[in-house]
Amino acid sequence: MQRFIRYQKKILNKMGPLGSLIIEILVALKFRNEIKSFKGQLKDNYNGKSLIHITMNKSASQFIGNILKQFAKRNKMYFLSYNGYAFNSLMPVIEKIRLDINMANKIFKPTGQVHSFYGVGLHDLIERSDLTILLVVRDPRDICVSHLNSLRVTHSEPLKTSDNYNFFVKRRVKLNQLKDDEAYIEIFNEFKKQPNTILDFYNNFKGNIILIKYEDLLEKPLKLYEMLNKHFNKPLSDNEIKKLGFIKSQVSINELSHHRSGKHEQFKESISPKLLLQMNKEWSKFLDKFKYKV
Numbered sequence: 001m002q003r004f005i006r007y008q009k010k011i012l013n014k015m016g017p018l019g020s021l022i023i024e025i026l027v028a029l030k031f032r033n034e035i036k037s038f039k040g041q042l043k044d045n046y047n048g049k050s051l052i053h054i055t056m057n058k059s060a061s062q063f064i065g066n067i068l069k070q071f072a073k074r075n076k077m078y079f080l081s082y083n084g085y086a087f088n089s090l091m092p093v094i095e096k097i098r099l100d101i102n103m104a105n106k107i108f109k110p111t112g113q114v115h116s117f118y119g120v121g122l123h124d125l126i127e128r129s130d131l132t133i134l135l136v137v138r139d140p141r142d143i144c145v146s147h148l149n150s151l152r153v154t155h156s157e158p159l160k161t162s163d164n165y166n167f168f169v170k171r172r173v174k175l176n177q178l179k180d181d182e183a184y185i186e187i188f189n190e191f192k193k194q195p196n197t198i199l200d201f202y203n204n205f206k207g208n209i210i211l212i213k214y215e216d217l218l219e220k221p222l223k224l225y226e227m228l229n230k231h232f233n234k235p236l237s238d239n240e241i242k243k244l245g246f247i248k249s250q251v252s253i254n255e256l257s258h259h260r261s262g263k264h265e266q267f268k269e270s271i272s273p274k275l276l277l278q279m280n281k282e283w284s285k286f287l288d289k290f291k292y293k294v
């Protein structure tokens with residue numbers, strides 16, 4: 001997705017108004033299945049049970065998305081990324097659309113779809129016993145560190161034509177002006193509800209959940225592939241897995257590792273003891289359920 005954004009910016013810089021038209025056409029082509037799905041025009045697909053990838057604050061979402069695309073391709077299923085479409089267009093992100101049950105039933109089909117999805121629409125899926133969720137959880141304290149770094153520095157700006165551009169830039173400027181402690185308090189307050197929302201969904205979802213911890217992607221790199229190979233009718237071969245690679249960890253896995261700048265328990269070095277106490281209290285049930293140390 002980041003590569004697609006950079007490609008669009010090059011077109012805009014070189015071609016101006018004509019470039020905007022070209023980008024609009026490219027986005028419509030790249031996300032044609034997402035557009036058809038919203039309109040109720042996507043043909044039914046019965047090539048396997050659908051999988052919906054839900055991740056906390058986009059943790060490893062690009063890396064896992066690339067893996068899921070390969071599974072979808074191998075099994076001749078649709079790969080759908082509504083938030084990817086929103087990031088590249090004027091369509092609001094799916095969190096703002098706020099899924100209702102009718103919309104959820106229309107766009108989340110029980111077969112033939114592989115979704116990259118996250119947001120407040122979670123609980124509109126809670127009664128769907130016909131769905132399987134790939135749920136990626138991560139220590140929320142580390143998410144705060146990663147998210148602040150992303151907003152301040154590493155995340156690509158949306159296109160200037162995007163509905164999100166002005167909000168993103170203003171937020172980046174503000175967070176860079178704040179001291180670290182002040183910025184972490186702001187991130188905590190924004191993110192405070194999500195871990196408990198995820199926990200509530202995990203405890204009450206009527207369908208099947210494939211659970212993976214972000215930390216396992218680092219320390220047990222084959223675990224995700226093994227779980228997905230059991231879900232899909234046609235698994236990936238060892239050669240396909242080697243080409244996709246793994247998230248880079250402290251243990252050297254191979255030269256194809258997907259590089260990540262963050263590390264486990266980085267919050268100990270970055271967040272003040274006073275704020276950590278507040279986080280530990282707010283997220284105590286989540287931390288206990290998913291076995292994160294306090």
